[in-house]
Amino acid sequence: NAGVTQTPKFRVLKTGQSMTLLCAQDMNHEYMYWYRQDPGMGLRLIHYSVGEGTTAKGEVPDGYNVSRLKKQNFLLGLESAAPSQTSVYFCASKASGYYPYEQYFGPGTRLTVT
Amino acid sequence: ELKVEQNPLFLSMQEGKNYTIYCNYSTTSDRLYWYRQDPGKSLESLFVLLSNGAVKQEGRLMASLDTKARLSTLHITAAVHDLSATYFCAVDMGTDKLIFGTGTRLQVFP
Numbered sequence A: 001n002a003g004v005t006q007t008p009k010f011r012v013l014k015t016g017q018s019m020t021l022l023c024a025q026d027m028n029h030e031y032m033y034w035y036r037q038d039p040g041m042g043l044r045l046i047h048y049s050v051g052e053g054t055t056a057k058g059e060v061p062d063g064y065n066v067s068r069l070k071k072q073n074f075l076l077g078l079e080s081a082a083p084s085q086t087s088v089y090f091c092a093s094k095a096s097g098y099y100p101y102e103q104y105f106g107p108g109t110r111l112t113v114t
Numbered sequence B: 001e002l003k004v005e006q007n008p009l010f011l012s013m014q015e016g017k018n019y020t021i022y023c024n025y026s027t028t029s030d031r032l033y034w035y036r037q038d039p040g041k042s043l044e045s046l047f048v049l050l051s052n053g054a055v056k057q058e059g060r061l062m063a064s065l066d067t068k069a070r071l072s073t074l075h076i077t078a079a080v081h082d083l084s085a086t087y088f089c090a091v092d093m094g095t096d097k098l099i100f101g102t103g104t105r106l107q108v109f110p
Helices: none
Strands: A004-007 A010-013 A019-025 A031-037 A043-049 A065-067 A073-078 A087-094 A109-113 B004-007 B010-014 B019-025 B032-037 B043-049 B055-058 B061-066 B071-076 B085-092 B098-100 B104-109
Touching: A004 A087, A019 A031, A019 A087, A019 A109, A031 A073, A043 A065, A043 A073, A043 B098, A073 A087, B004 B085, B010 B019, B019 B032, B019 B085, B032 B071, B043 B055, B043 B061, B043 B071, B071 B085
Parallel strands: A010 A109, B010 B104
Antiparallel strands: A004 A019, A019 A073, A031 A043, A031 A087, A065 A073, A087 A109, B004 B019, B019 B071, B032 B043, B032 B085, B055 B061, B061 B071, B085 B098, B085 B104
């Protein structure tokens, strides 16, 4: 039982390049989330999904796209990377309903855009 | 817009001392979470507080929730070095989406 995994762990991009971050969970959770963490700003929600085939915008969605083609996977795409997207990206998942209530987080992806 | 404020942002404390971290939020919510993050690591769930007056304790940490005051506290008793980490509170907006506080970086020294 690996929980929530993220690929890759580190990445360096040049401005204008594109990439996709992969999040996978093996807990059969309905809900999945993408956050970014910047120094001194806590975590901010980028996009989320409440089930296979559904996605919705969070607090800071601009410059990102997501897809949830399979229940266990949630992909985050950057079409044209910008230095402002340098951050640590965390994926999380959660069961629907009441228990367990908390979100479970992956190990993070550190992205640098030069 | 829901805002979540933590204070202090940085806390340096001596081993054996007690202290409290505060989490204030701006709109109604009855579900609040506390997470711990070690440097370079992911977030680990500490407490889930689901109703007014909820109190949870684990080891030297105790969390409470006052939904009327829109306030949660994380109390540290007799701090030890292993508690050094960043602590985040997060408030549920009512749609299983969380708004995080900016975090409190705790450093415990001998």
